[in-house]
Amino acid sequence: VVTRAEKKRPVRRSTRKPGPLIVIGGHEDKTGDCVILEALASRLGRGPLLLATMASTLPHEQLAEYRSAFHRLGVKNVVELAIGDREDALDGSAEERAALLARAAGVFFTGGSQIRITTAIGGTPIFEAVRALHRRGGVIAGTSAGASVMSATMLVYAASDTSLRVSDALRMAPGLGLLPHVIVDQHFAQRGRIGRLAAAVAQNPELLGVGIDEDTAIVLDTARELRVIGRGAVYVVDGSQVVRTNLADEETDCCVSVHGARLDILSSGDRYDLLLRRAR
């Protein structure tokens, strides 16, 4: 039901650009230069920064740590988006949280398990409010599991430090979809994840694989271009020119083969055009 008052409100989403996305590979610096958290802080408008800790089983520890880091960076208003599970996202106080989102400057999804995020808020008014916040210019950021959920189809589980076999578990699930056409992986070089990212991309080479190292992030001030910040590298696997993969072979026990991918390794300051699929 749309009230008269709501009808009179200006439709802000059509007059503003979507806000920045900041997607972090985990273990971002919280005590030194804080290049990544500073990039987040500098993009915040008025209103609280909401810390979405539902990926973690230790939300209070995370809250304390990030509050202290952001405080040093001049962000005094850091509030927990207190959602433990789906019941929290749907219960009586969910409206209260949606109202909090309505006046927030940004949301930061912290690390843990990505499936805890999507199972808790997927399809709820809470997530709709996150999406609306992004559309009206709010900052959306995520680290580690909070980075993976940005994809439309997210990588949930696959072995690291190995080449995947065609028959190996590569668990994917619907993500939040704030960063479409991309599969994000994190802790990338540190956990040896080129094998699993290439296998994920080979499933549908339309998607671009983006593997982000620890203490490294991609910043999207527009939907078309990402820029790398932080200490590590970002590995972009473009499967659009792939000529062959054995992933659909039903009888094979081989490792996944991917012939003809393009690999761009980007470091701090590098930009990548998501439309042209080219570093620059």
Place this chain on the structure above:
Amino acid sequence: VVTRAEKKRPVRRSTRKPGPLIVIGGHEDKTGDCVILEALASRLGRGPLLLATMASTLPHEQLAEYRSAFHRLGVKNVVELAIGDREDALDGSAEERAALLARAAGVFFTGGSQIRITTAIGGTPIFEAVRALHRRGGVIAGTSAGASVMSATMLVYAASDTSLRVSDALRMAPGLGLLPHVIVDQHFAQRGRIGRLAAAVAQNPELLGVGIDEDTAIVLDTARELRVIGRGAVYVVDGSQVVRTNLADEETDCCVSVHGARLDILSSGDRYDLLLRRAR
């Protein structure tokens, strides 16, 4: 001084094809199907298989282990090419060892430290005899450190499970050069080495980076084509289309960037044309 008798000997190198090269990513199966050691065994002609254990500080353990594995595969004549260091390669009995090489069916360089191999035999008659054995059709194989030495310029040391910084140590040294135009890396997915291999290739993109997983090998029955065997994958990084790298930037503290590499992930049965630089 060339004697009359030598002049009369047929020049075998010009009438025969060079022998196969088998380059193994380490930890090849020695007790099960032994797909890789079997590929080696099946290519041996008459004469002993020489086990070149100079990379290792535990040569006798290696000898016992490989003797037992090869014995099961029907290769009864496995002899140690007993060279501990450079003195051994140059002392009075070196001639005896060169004579052993002259009637060998193949040489297998085992794992350990690649620099121990090149410092021991580089530039000695022993290595010349290895080269001659290869030219006249003998099998040359190497695993782990014994794989790395196959390159003309070999990767000696660089950190694994990380993206290299431009200022990070990436130690390379002249290798045995039996596999030219290629840089070999081993234990590839298991140790997260895409970062260091890409950085090595970016130093001179003329070279092809070939990262070989554990229990996986490339077999070159001709110099032009490699074929993958074994359980894991082989990652081929082709830098010839690279449009930019920051490796030559003197003042940067960034991670190595490499824009526009081609990545082929090959698995058992896949072939790669080293001339056309294409999987097939």
